[in-house]
Amino acid sequence: MQRYAIIGSGALGGLYGARLAAAGHEVHFLFRSDYQHVRQHGLKVDSVWGDLHLHDVNAYQCADDMPPCDVTIVALKTTQNHHLPKLLAGPTAGGGAVLVLQNGLDVEADSAQVVGVQRTLGGCCFLCSNKVGPGHIKHIDYGRIVFGEYSPQAGVSDRAARIASELNAAGVEAIATDDLLLTRWRKLMWNITFNGLSVVCDASTDQLMDGRWGEQLSLSLVREVHAAAAACGVSIAEDAIGTTIEHTRKMVPYDSSMRLDFLNGRPMEVEAIFGNPLRAAQAAGFDAPRIEMLYRQLKVLDQLRRGSQAASASSSAAT
Numbered sequence: 001m002q003r004y005a006i007i008g009s010g011a012l013g014g015l016y017g018a019r020l021a022a023a024g025h026e027v028h029f030l031f032r033s034d035y036q037h038v039r040q041h042g043l044k045v046d047s048v049w050g051d052l053h054l055h056d057v058n059a060y061q062c063a064d065d066m067p068p069c070d071v072t073i074v075a076l077k078t079t080q081n082h083h084l085p086k087l088l089a090g091p092t093a094g095g096g097a098v099l100v101l102q103n104g105l106d107v108e109a110d111s112a113q114v115v116g117v118q119r120t121l122g123g124c125c126f127l128c129s130n131k132v133g134p135g136h137i138k139h140i141d142y143g144r145i146v147f148g149e150y151s152p153q154a155g156v157s158d159r160a161a162r163i164a165s166e167l168n169a170a171g172v173e174a175i176a177t178d179d180l181l182l183t184r185w186r187k188l189m190w191n192i193t194f195n196g197l198s199v200v201c202d203a204s205t206d207q208l209m210d211g212r213w214g215e216q217l218s219l220s221l222v223r224e225v226h227a228a229a230a231a232c233g234v235s236i237a238e239d240a241i242g243t244t245i246e247h248t249r250k251m252v253p254y255d256s257s258m259r260l261d262f263l264n265g266r267p268m269e270v271e272a273i274f275g276n277p278l279r280a281a282q283a284a285g286f287d288a289p290r291i292e293m294l295y296r297q298l299k300v301l302d303q304l305r306r307g308s309q310a311a312s313a314s315s316s317a318a319t
Contacts, residue, residue, distance in 0.1 A: 001025050002070035002166060005091035007063065009034070009043075011129040011257070012101060013075030014137045016145070016172055018045045018052050023170035028058045028066050028091065035061040037134035046132075047139035049171055063087040068094030071163060074111055077261070078102050078272035081110040088114045097159060099147060101125050103191050103257075104272025105184050105280060108150040121160060122180050123147020124187035128254045141252040148177040185229035186236055189244050191273050193221040195258035196294035199268070199301065206253035209245075219245055224290045228277060231286035265305060270298045 001024060006017035009029040021027040031038055042055040060066050063086060072091040074084070092098060092115050100108045100122040108122035128141035145167065149157050160176035167174035177183055197208055197218060208214040222244050229236050261268050274295040281288045 002162070003067070004028070005066055005069040005072040005096075006030060007072060007074050007087050007091070008076035008080075009038075010075065011131045011137055011139075012125055012127060013073060014043060014131070014135075015045055015047065015127075015129050015139050015143070016073065016075075016101075016125075016167070018043055018054055018137075019049070019170040019172050020166070021054055021057075022052050023166075025166065025170070026058070028060060028069060030060050030063055030066065030087070031135075032061070034134045035059055041135060044136045045139060046137070048141060049139065049143065063090045066090040068092070068096060070094075070096045072096060072098045074098060074100045074102060076102070077257075077267070078104055078107050078110075078269045079267040081107075084110050085114050092119070095119070097121060097163075099123060099163065100150075101145065101147070102272065103187070103195075103269055105188065105276040107272050107276075108180075112150055117151045120150040121147055121163075122150050122184070124183050126187070126190075128252060130255070130257075130260065140254065144173040144175070146175045146177055146183045148180040148183065150180060152180075154178065182229075182234050182236065185225070185232070185234045185277075186240060188229070188273070188277055189222050189225045189236070189240065190248070192225050192277065192291060192294065193218050193244070194248060195256045195269075195273060196298060197221070198256040198259040199262050200294065200297050202259075204253055204255050204259070205248050205251055209249045215245065215249075218248070221290050221294070224288055225277070228281035228284075228286050228288050228291065231284040232280050233284075262301065262305070265309060268298060268302050270295065270302055274298060 003026045006013040006029045009031050017027045038057050038059045043057050045052040069091045098111045098115050098120050100111050108120050112120040126142050126144045129139040132138045156176045156178050164174040164176040222241050258268050278291050278295050
């Protein structure tokens with residue numbers, strides 16, 4: 001069995017890491033604010049796959065203290081990627097691989113700058129999961145991972161196939177692919193549409209799907225992302241458009257991660273999920289007015305949030 005490190009032990013990393021640990025893998029988790037709680041009370045996962053409570057967790061507050069691992073899963077938000085040079089040094093010291101499970105386009109580049117392209121894989125998680133308390137994750141729907149090598153190659157690598165096999169044995173549906181770019185654009189059809197609209201419309205997925213106007217607006221965005229992918233040379237089956245809408249309609253009512261970040265005053269992954277695909281589409285000569293409008297709206301909202309936080313901090317300091 002391979003040894004795993006989890007960088008970002010929240011709704012995504014905590015869930016997958018807990019499943020691997022429960023299956024007998026040696027898993028090392030990096031925590032921030034939850035560190036003391038997890039050391040005392042363990043890691044709790046309420047999941048549609050079956051609940052878990054890991055009482056004895058290999059928990060760390062400093063990445064430098066983590067041992068070298070075979071696979072390091074990066075499950076941080078991309079807004080924290082500037083910390084990767086420090087965070088990856090310890091767990092990748094033995095030459096292990098990095099599997100980047102982050103939203104957006106070309107988000108593997110930051111990890112590849114640290115460990116090299118040949119040691120980097122990337123993937124997308126089709127997952128409804130939230131952190132609901134310290135060391136407490138609630139997984140309510142889906143959970144599949146599709147991932148592959150960051151460096152293009154023919155066929156699925158042995159390394160990717162082994163990781164997929166171990167994840168599947170741990171109860172996580174995992175598929176190794178030889179086309180990471182297609183996987184990323186396929187996920188962007190959902191992420192751009194429903195992360196973006198959930199924030200600007202202040203709505204959960206069920207609210208967006210409950211009514212003709214919300215569904216039509218969502219459909220127009222899914223179609224534009226599909227067309228943008230094609231302009232960038234990525235051919236996605238036409239029926240993926242309807243499937244994206246239908247899966248969202250059937251989904252357990254869900255607040256997107258971006259909406260939760262916005263509501264809780266955290267930075268949003270605007271550049272990774274919107275900026276990078278928009279620039280790629282424009283470079284290919286494709287006009288994406290809906291994506292660009294969402295991108296600009298979210299940039300303004302992010303700026304206003306930062307200004308509000310700065311004013312609040314200044315006011316608190318003055319008192």
